[in-house]
Amino acid sequence: xxxxxxxxxxxxxxxxxxxxxxxxxxxxxxxxxxxxxxxxxxxxxxxxxxxxxxxxxxxxxxxxxxxxxxxxxxxxxxxxxxxxxxxxxxxxxxxxxxxxxxxxxxxxxxxxxxxxxxxxxxxxxxxxxxxxxxxxxxxxxxxxxxxxxxxxxxxxxxxxxxxxxxxxxxxxxxxxxxxxxxxxxxxxxxxxxxxxxxxxxxxxxxxxxxxxxxxxxxx
Amino acid sequence: xxxxxxxxxxxxxxxxxxxxxxxxxxxxxxxxxxxxxxxxxxxxxxxxxxxxxxxxxxxxxxxxxxxxxxxxxxxxxxxxxxxxxxxxxxxxxxxxxxxxxxxxxxxxxxxxxxxxxxxxxxxxxxxxxxxxxxxxxxxxxxxxxxxxxxxxxxxxxxxxxxxxxxxxxxxxxxxxxxxxxxxxxxxxxxxxxxxxxxxxxxxxxxxxxxxxxxxxxxx
Numbered sequence: 001x002x003x004x005x006x007x008x009x010x011x012x013x014x015x016x017x018x019x020x021x022x023x024x025x026x027x028x029x030x031x032x033x034x035x036x037x038x039x040x041x042x043x044x045x046x047x048x049x050x051x052x053x054x055x056x057x058x059x060x061x062x063x064x065x066x067x068x069x070x071x072x073x074x075x076x077x078x079x080x081x082x083x084x085x086x087x088x089x090x091x092x093x094x095x096x097x098x099x100x101x102x103x104x105x106x107x108x109x110x111x112x113x114x115x116x117x118x119x120x121x122x123x124x125x126x127x128x129x130x131x132x133x134x135x136x137x138x139x140x141x142x143x144x145x146x147x148x149x150x151x152x153x154x155x156x157x158x159x160x161x162x163x164x165x166x167x168x169x170x171x172x173x174x175x176x177x178x179x180x181x182x183x184x185x186x187x188x189x190x191x192x193x194x195x196x197x198x199x200x201x202x203x204x205x206x207x208x209x210x211x212x213x214x215x216x217x218x219x
Numbered sequence: 220x221x222x223x224x225x226x227x228x229x230x231x232x233x234x235x236x237x238x239x240x241x242x243x244x245x246x247x248x249x250x251x252x253x254x255x256x257x258x259x260x261x262x263x264x265x266x267x268x269x270x271x272x273x274x275x276x277x278x279x280x281x282x283x284x285x286x287x288x289x290x291x292x293x294x295x296x297x298x299x300x301x302x303x304x305x306x307x308x309x310x311x312x313x314x315x316x317x318x319x320x321x322x323x324x325x326x327x328x329x330x331x332x333x334x335x336x337x338x339x340x341x342x343x344x345x346x347x348x349x350x351x352x353x354x355x356x357x358x359x360x361x362x363x364x365x366x367x368x369x370x371x372x373x374x375x376x377x378x379x380x381x382x383x384x385x386x387x388x389x390x391x392x393x394x395x396x397x398x399x400x401x402x403x404x405x406x407x408x409x410x411x412x413x414x415x416x417x418x419x420x421x422x423x424x425x426x427x428x429x430x431x432x433x434x435x436x437x438x
Binding site for chain 2: 104109110113114115149150151152153183184185186190192193194196197199200201202203204206207208210212213214215216217218219
């Protein structure tokens with residue numbers, strides 16, 4: 001779900017791990033004609049090199065084992081509503097998005113936090129979907145490539161369905177996350193913790209001048 | 220400042236590092252007669268073993284090079300107001316407290332977050348004090364004993380005064396924090412990051428079943 005920077009990072013990697021991947025967009029033609037900016041090539045140019053990925057309008061989506069929410073946080077609810085609860089029913093939805101609010105300038109604040117989270121909002125709006133919050137604690141190029149860092153670091157899963165978390169954990173392990181560095185924080189309310197980590201993440205980004213970092217839990 | 224669990228952990232350690240330490244309380248007699256609870260001895264019993272630490276009412280406080288806010292977050296402003304801006308003027312105040320709100324049960328939420336922080340509130344209320352947010356990211360027994368963990372981890376400083384941050388960094392290094400693991404996040408607004416880390420910290424505490432952990436930043 002989504003065709004932005006995050007989707008363009010993780011979709012090819014999930015395909016590389018042996019899965020069939022479809023990029024879901026609301027308007028294929030618009031996505032393919034979207035211009036590039038700065039160092040980023042246009043989606044159309046990028047897509048020419050990634051023809052192993054399908055690109056589909058929401059109405060064309062086939063059945064899937066797993067959905068990945070890689071839309072912009074602010075646009076997530078509209079996007080999910082456009083797909084519809086019926087399509088997502090009973091499925092695992094990995095929510096890798098953060099509720100970042102850039103409307104007050106940089107660094108961003110969060111448009112939901114403290115006693116709620118975007119993960120919970122999605123779960124409440126789609127009670128029959130198995131939402132698993134994960135991977136939202138790091139930059140897209142590291143999400144499924146933890147080996148790019150100098151030493152082992154930690155990733156989290158939050159969700160109400162043990163079965164869905166198992167499925168996500170399996171994908172994470174396939175991508176190189178070590179089992180003992182994948183922490184299951186508990187139910188979907190624990191997404192509050194990983195989403196609010198962003199408040200420290202954005203300050204670390206400012207200090208380190210690179211998004212290529214992660215936290216490791218040390219005991 | 221304070222005579223609770225945090226103060227009882229760090230005050231003896233700061234004394235051990237060679238500093239004269241006074242525990243500041245609003246009512247010595249009340250503090251000394253406060254009963255213990257559970258595994259915690261009463262303050263009076265504890266104090267018998269720590270007679271190298273002075274205990275003083277706020278009116279008796281002498282001059283100090285550095286103040287440490289180890290009061291309860293909710294009580295911080297009242298406590299600082301009781302000491303008074305004149306006493307604190309020009310001094311370094313290490314704020315190790317978190318704005319934890321237990322009124323809605325466990326785990327706690329934060330009574331200030333997102334676009335503000337307790338560190339900033341103190342700085343705004345006492346503009347002539349040099350507030351340095353630090354050490355609030357870990358449990359009291361680890362604050363000045365980082366060697367208790369199995370490997371190096373990270374600690375942060377946030378504040379507007381470079382001079383005051385230098386003074387705090389020096390104390391941290393004395394306590395065993397390695398220079399390259401002390402991250403200066405920037406001005407006092409960056410306290411939002413370390414205070415909101417608590418949202419993840421409380422969930423990790425739930426998962427790990429011990430507060431004896433910290434984060435390490437991995438690049």
